[in-house]
Amino acid sequence: MHVSFEFFPPKNAHMEATLWRSVFTLEQLRPRFVSVTYGADPLTRARTHSVIERIRELTRLTAAPHLTCAGETPESIRAALRRYWARGIRQLVAVRGDLHDLTLHPDLRYAEDLVKLARSVADFEIAVAAYPETHPEAPNAAFDIENLKRKLNSGAARAITQFFFDNDAFLRFRDRCARAGISSEIIPGILPITRLDKLRRFAKRCGTTIPNSLDAYFEGLDDDPDTFRILAVNYAIDQVRQLQREGVHAFHFYTLNRYDMTYAICHALGVRPQPVRATA
Ligand SMILES: Cc1cc2nc3c(=O)[nH]c(=O)nc-3n(C[C@H](O)[C@H](O)[C@H](O)COP(=O)(O)OP(=O)(O)OC[C@H]3O[C@@H](n4cnc5c(N)ncnc54)[C@H](O)[C@@H]3O)c2cc1C
Numbered sequence: 001m002h003v004s005f006e007f008f009p010p011k012n013a014h015m016e017a018t019l020w021r022s023v024f025t026l027e028q029l030r031p032r033f034v035s036v037t038y039g040a041d042p043l044t045r046a047r048t049h050s051v052i053e054r055i056r057e058l059t060r061l062t063a064a065p066h067l068t069c070a071g072e073t074p075e076s077i078r079a080a081l082r083r084y085w086a087r088g089i090r091q092l093v094a095v096r097g098d099l100h101d102l103t104l105h106p107d108l109r110y111a112e113d114l115v116k117l118a119r120s121v122a123d124f125e126i127a128v129a130a131y132p133e134t135h136p137e138a139p140n141a142a143f144d145i146e147n148l149k150r151k152l153n154s155g156a157a158r159a160i161t162q163f164f165f166d167n168d169a170f171l172r173f174r175d176r177c178a179r180a181g182i183s184s185e186i187i188p189g190i191l192p193i194t195r196l197d198k199l200r201r202f203a204k205r206c207g208t209t210i211p212n213s214l215d216a217y218f219e220g221l222d223d224d225p226d227t228f229r230i231l232a233v234n235y236a237i238d239q240v241r242q243l244q245r246e247g248v249h250a251f252h253f254y255t256l257n258r259y260d261m262t263y264a265i266c267h268a269l270g271v272r273p274q275p276v277r278a279t280a
């Protein structure tokens with residue numbers, strides 16, 4: 001069983017402390033890699049680079065920076081990739097990026113372009129994004145799967161999915177990918193739920209369905225965060241166990257920089273801490 005963890009660059013000292021506590025705690029679970037998202041503004045972007053470099057310096061983790069097409073040029077991407085390669089970074093998550101008010105360079109309009117560019121710079125091991133419930137801008141599901149296939153054929157090694165709660169949607173997607181000739185690994189992205197109101201907004205933007213059963217499961221807990229968290233861990237454990245029974249053996253966790261829920265879910269799945277450093 002393989003796990004990987006996603007973090008985002010912290011905005012202030014408090015969030016920074018939370019991030020590093022999570023990185024060091026989750027490091028003990030020996031994830032296959034940890035990734036750090038890439039934001040829209042230059043300051044957040046600089047923070048991604050520095051978090052990645054500190055992970056390399058302070059831990060034994062394999063660090064994978066996210067890179068986006070949005071707001072970049074082929075030259076700026078080449079420079080970032082060369083710097084990463086020189087510092088020993090070998091893995092990347094390559095996505096188009098959320099556009100906000102960013103522009104797309106004509107040679108860097110889709111994640112596929114970014115994969116090709118990265119592969120032309122060095123032999124990076126690249127993960128790309130996949131959408132079990134179809135990317136919101138795609139004209140249809142078949143088009144979106146062909147897009148995923150192109151990204152993989154351009155040199156990406158694997159795909160990580162958008163978060164989802166409808167396991168049947170993921171399994172149907174996996175079948176459709178197989179029928180389309182995709183044989184690369186598709187890692188489900190698992191989001192431990194922290195707040196329902198936030199989740200609803202985020203899910204709507206991403207095109208992720210919130211099943212009625214999920215609403216019913218958490219109903220009446222708006223003012224009871226402790227019970228909510230316990231049940232949210234339980235919900236994710238059920239989701240992951242069901243996927244394991246369907247032959248899924250790698251999971252990517254959207255940690256939101258908090259270790260506790262992800263750590264508990266991993267524990268239930270049999271992923272246990274192992275010493276990462278020799279003790280004095
Ligand atoms: C695992 C994961 C990690 C992410 N990390 C980040 C991050 O760090 N920072 C961030 O800003 N966002 C991130 N995102 C969000 C992502 O950037 C958005 O979902 C974005 O809208 C699409 O990115 P993509 O790489 O899937 O784009 P693409 O694969 O380029 O696809 C984008 C859309 O264009 C369509 N398309 C592709 N090729 C063509 C074509 N030739 N003609 C017409 N349409 C086409 C696709 O079907 C799709 O609808 C992440 C998403 C996931 C699932």
